[in-house]
Each structure stands twice: as structure tokens, then as C-alpha cells.
Amino acid sequence: MLTDLSPLIAATARWLTGAYPASGGALATALCEAQARQAVTAAAWLRYPTEIDAGLVTMAGPGGAARLDWITGAEPADDHPAxxxxxxxxxxxxxxxxxxxxxxDAELASLAVAALADGEHTADTAAEFRRLLSPDDGDxxxxxxLRHPDLMAPVAGLHHDQLLVRLTPGRSLAA
Structure with a gap:
């Protein structure tokens, strides 16, 4: 069973940078992609914290971009060859x-990266999340x-509550 989340991370980061592209040239594109990849990596490791979780999502498939496209007004996949x-x-x-x-949300980003410290994915790797946690002016x-709260709100709002529950175990959404 494949337990590598890299196809999911690469595709999701690619979708984010396609929907919210960089402002500028090649360097800006690379910086934007690095930030998206770090955020997606942290999110994927939180969502699928064990090798079993990762294996199950690679067997079943993560679901695709159709709803995200609809929410953001992106082109439907029907217009392009499969x-x-x-x-x-x-x-x-x-x-x-x-x-x-x-x-x-810098506070939630810090909580998320802290939550990864003892996870299976970071046990054998020195994960670096500097561009996510401490972006400089160029970033x-x-x-x-990609970092504009109002523009990202439709996507961020989809599963925001689930992330809060994951980062603060025992928290009630009704509170």
C-alpha cells in the first residue's frame, strides 16, 4: 500500500497556485509555490497523520478539484483533454x-506546525515551514x-471548523 502523500500534496499545491497565482515573475512564482507547498504539506500531514491514513487516501483517492473549481469560479475540467x-x-x-x-491565519499556522512535531510524517525528516510561519516581505x-483572507475565504471556510477541532482536541464547535 502506497503511503506517500506527495501526489496529493503536489496536486493540491498546484491547484492553489493556479487559483491564486503569484504576483510577479519567475522568482515570485517560486516563492508562492513554496508557501503553498508548505501549507499543503502541513495540512495533509494533519489530515492524514499516520501511514495507515495516508495509505487509505491513496487507495480511495482524495476526491478531486471539482467543488473547489465551482466555488472559485475556475474553468470546468470538461474544456480540456483528460x-x-x-x-x-x-x-x-x-x-x-x-x-x-x-x-x-498565522496563529493557526503556528498551532498546526506545532501539532506536527510528534507525528509520523516528521519523525524521519527535518521539516521546514519558515515561509509558512515567517514570510518576509518578498514572500x-x-x-x-494566496495569503489574502477575503479572497481565500470561500475555500478556507469549507472545512475551517474541522481544522479547529483537529488542532484543539476536545473543543466543541457549539462553544
């Missing part, structure tokens, strides 16, 4: 939503759309 859009089946809506929250300019 081979150009196959990666979109690996987009995970919950992971994209959680990543959107992490990109727009902020490059990812102005």
Missing part, C-alpha cells in the same frame, strides 16, 4: 481548505492573492 487534467483528481478539498486557513508580495 490527460491535461488528470492531476486534478489528486486534489484534496479538505487539505486545500486547511492550507488556505494556514496561509491566512508576502509574491503570494499576495
Amino acid at each position: 490527460e491535461e487534467w488528470a492531476w486534478r483528481t489528486w486534489v484534496d478539498e479538505v487539505v486545500a481548505s486547511w492550507a488556505a486557513v494556514l496561509l491566512t 508576502r508580495r509574491a503570494a499576495a492573492l
